Amino acid sequence: MSYDVGVVIVSYNSAHVIEGLLATIPQALDGLSAVTAVVDNGSTDNSLEILRARDDCLVVENSNTGYAAGVNRGVEALPGVETILVLNPDVRLGPGSVRSMFATLQATRAAVVAPRVLQPDGQLFRSLRREPVLLRTAGLGWTKRPCFDEYISDPATYEHRQVVDWALGAALLVRRDVHTALGGWDESYFLYSEETDFSLRAKDRGWSTVYEPTAVVTHIGGASGRTVRTHVMQVLNRVRLYARRHPPYAGVAYLCLSVLSETSWVLRGQGESIASVKALLSPRSRPAELGCSDTIVPR
Template structure:
């Protein structure tokens, strides 16, 4: 059982999964698996610029020296030890059961934060009780004038579940010229740097562990919207993301997870009207994507889509049972981002 409504802070480390602590208003939680090099590079900025928060490393049973490195060099950082490598979804679900705080900041281990990155987020949560989830501006660590693929200036999906962002549509990434410096409501926030009220996270039962990794944050945001929670983008908080540090963009495993999980997300969240027709069209579009990969000579990626579909069919019945009682009909911003991008040359976000 989680402790509630306690207003004091305890400043010692979590040493096992049976101990629960009450902390500051916000907890920065970094999920790690064999990522000591990333912790060496990026944890210092988090520690330097996060005085408002308690900082955690949630470790997915690493076999490298991640834990000993953190303990030796950053005693202020608390550690939650998961018992296995549970991926992004279950890894966070398990770890967050043991962190009692008002706000979670879920931060990838390859994120460099900037000075005052937390204040605008905390202020928004305080002023807007209806806002449940917030994403900062995410720029490319390797090319800091450009947005980063995973999230950019806030995420959206089309009618068939294809995700895209302000500042990034498929592989077209925009330079940050201040064109997205407006705070606005979005469809989903990137898991690379994901702020959420803890009560909402637990109300939604966290990420879907069946996803393992990729698109679980989009599913969580969609479920939040189905319960009338708002999701915002705040440009006054800026972070830099390496992207692909744990699984490269061109990896067939990533293709498998993205295609499978996108289909699972549709089954859980599509409104019942036109449910099967929308799903059928999406499956057909996946087939076209497979042909596109073949024409590019990327046979492993085509095979990854096929495997994703077989895995999806195997999980269909289980996933269908997870559907909520209410499904929002206004879940998409663009009807078909694929046609808009490849046929209508829609390379830049248009609301």
């Protein structure tokens, strides 16, 4: 049987949220046919017990080799499906949201379609982003000027369909042929920046990421827990992403600006940034999962 959409959910200790997401999929499809694969990345809670008891999803058991690896395993488990919906387990899909994203994907030159993302209280989440550049890591995002701010902040901007550099990876509809052409999601990031990398590599090939405001999802956030270690990964992966796409001297500059930015957060009382400053300056202190402990500029 052929399906309009293959849904890939990457789960890690998500027992408390995964069923809530699965319950919203049928109304979000609005008549589209779909098959769902939940990739469990080595959960230690009762996620697998919950998933195995259901008959509406294929369970793919995977060791914890990272989010991008989970996405790739999920796509591999759904051969023949040409449109892939990648979801975090802590998302709730609004009625008709997948149908709306699917229509946009068919009507545009998009590799990726991103929905409007709301916070649990119904407020808009700033899910749209600009490409990382040196000025945007200088800690001047509070100015709200595009040259300094990676976030697209103006609420009015979120009212219309538009091409963006990249968008939050909590819910993305992706063309499978683009996924294949790019060799899938880059597993070396382990966690964070993989969606940025995917959209920017697609852009390099002439494809776009399109924001569709009529597709609405709610992102609960933090379902798998945020720790000092994951914060360090996020900071390091931003440097890695930039360094891979620019000359060596630019990578050094981005690293230095990242140190200054994280130091400013330390001075403002954000304790987890102490660890990120250390990781930026001391390769041996970096998480082994990232495999970037051999050079001062992480790659």
